[in-house]
Amino acid sequence: MSFTELNSEIDHAARALLARGIRKGDVVGLWVTNRIEFTIALYAILRIGAIAAPMNTRYREHDVAYALKLAECKLLFVVERSGPVGYVEILKAVLPRFDGKRFERVDAFPHLTDIVVMSDNSDWGSLSWDRFLADAERVSPAALEKAVADVRIDDIALIVFTSGTTGNPKGVMHDHTLLRSICERHDHWPLKEGSVVLNFLPMFHLFGMSEMVFGCMHTGARQVVMDAWDAEEAIQLIESERVTGLFGFETHYADILRVQAQSKADLSSLRFGGLPAGMENSNAVAKQVQAELCPTVSGWGMSEAGCYVCVSTLNDTEEQRCTTSGRPLSGLGLKIVEPGSGKEQPPGVEGEILWHGYTTMRGYFRDPEATAATIRDGWLCTGDRGFLRPDGFLQFLGRYKEMLKVGGENVSPAALETELLALVPAIEQVAVVGVPHPRLAEVPCAYIVLKPGTTCTIEDVKTRCKGKIASFKIPHYLVTVDALPMTASGKVQRVLLRDRAKQDLGVDV
Template identity: 45%
Template sequence: MSNLTIPSFLCIHQGATGFPKGVMHSHNIQRTLVDAASRMGMTSRDVILMYLPLFHCFGLYEGPIMSVVSGARMVLMSSFDPATVLDLIETERATVLNGFDTHFFDITSHPNIHTTDKSSLRVALLAAGMASSESVAMRTQKDLCPTITAWGMTEVGVGATRSYLDSSVDDRCLASGHPLPGYEFKIIEPSTGEIQSFGDLGELCVRGYSLMQGYYKKEQETNEVIDQDGWLHTGDVAVMREDFRMRFLGRYKDMLKVGGENVDPMEVEAYILSHPAVNKAQIIGISDNRLSEVPCACIVLETGHSLELDELDQFCRGQMASFKIPRKLILMDDFPMTSSGKVQKFRLRELADEYLE
């Protein structure tokens, strides 16, 4: 390949705005995979057990492309099933796993976890950092195998951070890794652009050769997230330590991430508003031990109407993906609003937490 900057592939990504975008990446992405493979100690003796969908960048990068750059063998599953995962770990002598909190929660919760021969497992990649992922990460260390942590997003490519194999348990379970070669990081105050000091929260910005080339045929949207100096403004809340260990803490934007899948609140709200009993609807995320967060419907009813969670579930089922259906229902007299007439989602989340305690 004489020119690594020419377009390599287009990844369709729903993104934080809720509208699908085509994310363009160049062949430079291979360089990042080589660096990631090196940090993980990948060799041709490894066996990657892959159950993530290959249309998802996580599955594509850490499965077939990682296999190509490292020479590792890949065992590809048609879908995720924890019992089958445990069976294949033993029969295929798998050495490497990848997944979100949900996958490792299900694997370590399965009754066969303590009877399966897991001695072949060398490492699992489990993105950590948020408080909701700590218990799963710790349990995975104890009952399955050592993990490493990482952070990435479709626009960044592969993952821009990764911890080391000899990182401490705290670094692997309570953080999001160190930058890979070729990436620059900074944490800023989003309202001013001022660079934050080590240990202070702010918006994570990333720059490097493996960033996306842009959103396909969406120049304006590209310019909104990549500034003139080449920094990608991620919309993620993060903190950086003096040794450049980064910790991802959540998102500034309202997009929910349920078991690793993006959920657009506006899509769910729009459908719920078609229910005859619903006057107003807002979808927020609430913490969940297995899926990290799940949708919660905050609803203002039409006068004289009632609504139960089971009824709402039946109304949504078959009309949207199951992970988008609200798991909790809170009925309210009205929503907290700003002076300009916008719903104060942060206050809505506070009220929901109080209600669900």
């Protein structure tokens, strides 16, 4: 599809949204895997001033129900199926008056009025993507122009779902100014019209959305889209499509290197990659990628601060690109402060990373208390550890918060603990900690106290969680204990559990 054709399709979908009653400020959910309809729907939502709320396609019943309620979605785009996962079937279990063909509003989701099913099978009646697009004929191009003219740069454009250490996911709000940082960093990189970029990152994720869905539109690069990650397919596409650029986490690059060692494919077309490096578990992979694939740039960001707001460029040294998280873009800034006192730290001294600038979120949706606790005097308190080097580059060290990072996905221990208590009847108490994993960086380990007279295995937990919560949240390890280590104030001593995991599981934490 050409850019001209894509622009026409976006206008068509924007008129269809207006026909379905979507107006400026309405929230539209996107529970859709990587496909062209995601891009069309996303841009159509933004074009009329509505708010896009992309949802993790690894969400299951509990997750998607919470997200729909939290964001107050008025319309939901959902993909019928991707591989073995039937999203419509999951949604039927969440919405009692949705049978896959018809939808009636329910009290539990008072804002949701419409569902559109994206499918390779057109037999979805009034809920189908084709029927949705047909409704565009009821809205004139002039009416669309009027709606577009009413959109302002400081209007809320996105609600990005994240998880906090308090347990429940939050909706991070960004306005249209987020595009400025995306365009500026891409102007520092060699991708341009004629470049070919392999898109395997999930489009719902801020990383994939920023660098692919938005970034490639700015540069004019052609996207080769993968529905799901598969290293062998990725290598085949790099060779056959003569891919010149790609973005991914260290796990993706490690997979490519592993498969390429056997396949010996021609990957000589690669010229550029984005790889958020800087921590010890990614440095070795980053260095190997420079030698065997292509030069890469690093970066740092988070949902609340914007993606890749600290970056490196190909003009920086290999050491800076492989072992740091880059420098802030123009107009953006950070400082390192001592936790507790807030005293600013000099270069080389670690502390909490505080962020400031136009990419900072507008706040958490419908959560002013959490917003006030996170943004103080204009500075975003990230909960991340790091220090500034004398050369101005950020060295990211990890998180003060207890959030787990499973293959690039955030997992809240508190939220997972609540879900395990609800899903596994045998569990009396539970505490989740992260343990190292050679491919995913870290994975959940659940320490449990059983109810009297019950038993529970890791297979029991996996069986009860499958299809209910996102797969990346399901614990990899289960350890039964008589009691959880607690502080005098009644809080679980997670540090002790992480240390104990070294002995219990035989892993180096």
